[in-house]
Amino acid sequence: MLEEEFRQLARELPDEQWRTSHYLELIRQLDESEEPQLLAFLEARRSQLEQSLEGYRKNQILDQEVTAETVAGHRLLEEGIQGWLQGVEWLLEAIPSEGDCEPALDRIEDSNRLLVSVQRLHQRVAAQTNSPKRGSY
Numbered sequence: 133m134l135e136e137e138f139r140q141l142a143r144e145l146p147d148e149q150w151r152t153s154h155y156l157e158l159i160r161q162l163d164e165s166e167e168p169q170l171l172a173f174l175e176a177r178r179s180q181l182e183q184s185l186e187g188y189r190k191n192q193i194l195d196q197e198v199t200a201e202t203v204a205g206h207r208l209l210e211e212g213i214q215g216w217l218q219g220v221e222w223l224l225e226a227i228p229s230e231g232d233c234e235p236a237l238d239r240i241e242d243s244n245r246l247l248v249s250v251q252r253l254h255q256r257v258a259a260q261t262n263s264p265k266r267g268s269y
Contacts, residue, residue, distance in 0.1 A: 134200050134201060135204040135208065138204065138208060138246075138249040138250065138252070138253050139165035139208075139246070139249070141249045141251035142156065142242075142245035142246045142248065143245065143250055144267045145245050149248060150241070150244050150248045151170050151244075152244060152247075152248065153243070155240065155241070155244050156247070158177070158240065161173045162223075162233070167227060167228070169234065170227060171227060172230070174220055174222070174224050174227075176213060177223065178186055178217065178220045178224070179215060181216055181217040181220060182217065184213055184249075185202060185210070185213045185214065185217065188210065188213065189210070189247065201253060201256070204253065205250050205253045205254060207244055207247065208247075208250045209251070210245070211243070211246060211249065211251045212243045212246040212247035212250060213243075213247070214241025214243075215239055215242060215246065216240055216243045216244065216247075217245045218239055218243075219236045219237065219238075219239035219243060220236070220240070222236035222239065223236045223237075257262070
C-alpha cells in the first residue's frame with residue numbers, strides 16, 4: 133500500500149518538482165552537444181549511476197531501521213536508479229544510429245519521478261522520527 137502511494141505521488145508530481153538538475157543537464161546536453169561530446173557525457177553519467185547503485189547496494193538496512201517505509205524506500209530507490217541507468221543505456225544505443233530517443237527519455241522521466249517521491253518518503257520518515265512523542269508536552 134505504501135509503495136503504491138509513492139508511485140502515485142511520482143506520477144502526479146508537477147514538472148518543477150521532478151525536473152531535477154541531473155535531468156535538466158541531460159536535456160541540455162541532448163539539445164546542445166555534438167554527438168561525440170554527448171556520448172562522452174552519457175558514458176560518464178552511466179558510470180556515475182553504476183557507482184551509485186553499487187554503493188547503495190552495499191548499504192544494508194539495520195534491523196532497527198526496518199519499517200514498511202524503509203523497505204518501500206529501498207525498493208523504489210533501487211528501481212529509480214536502475215531506470216535511469218537503463219534510459220542512459222538506451223540513449224547510448226539510439227544516438228549513434230539516429231534512433232528514437234523518446235522511450236529512453238520516458239524511462240528516465242519515470243525514474244526521476246520515482247526518485248523524487250523517495251525523497252518525499254525519506255522526509256516523511258525523518259519528520260516522524262524527529263517529532264515529539266504524542267501526548268507529551
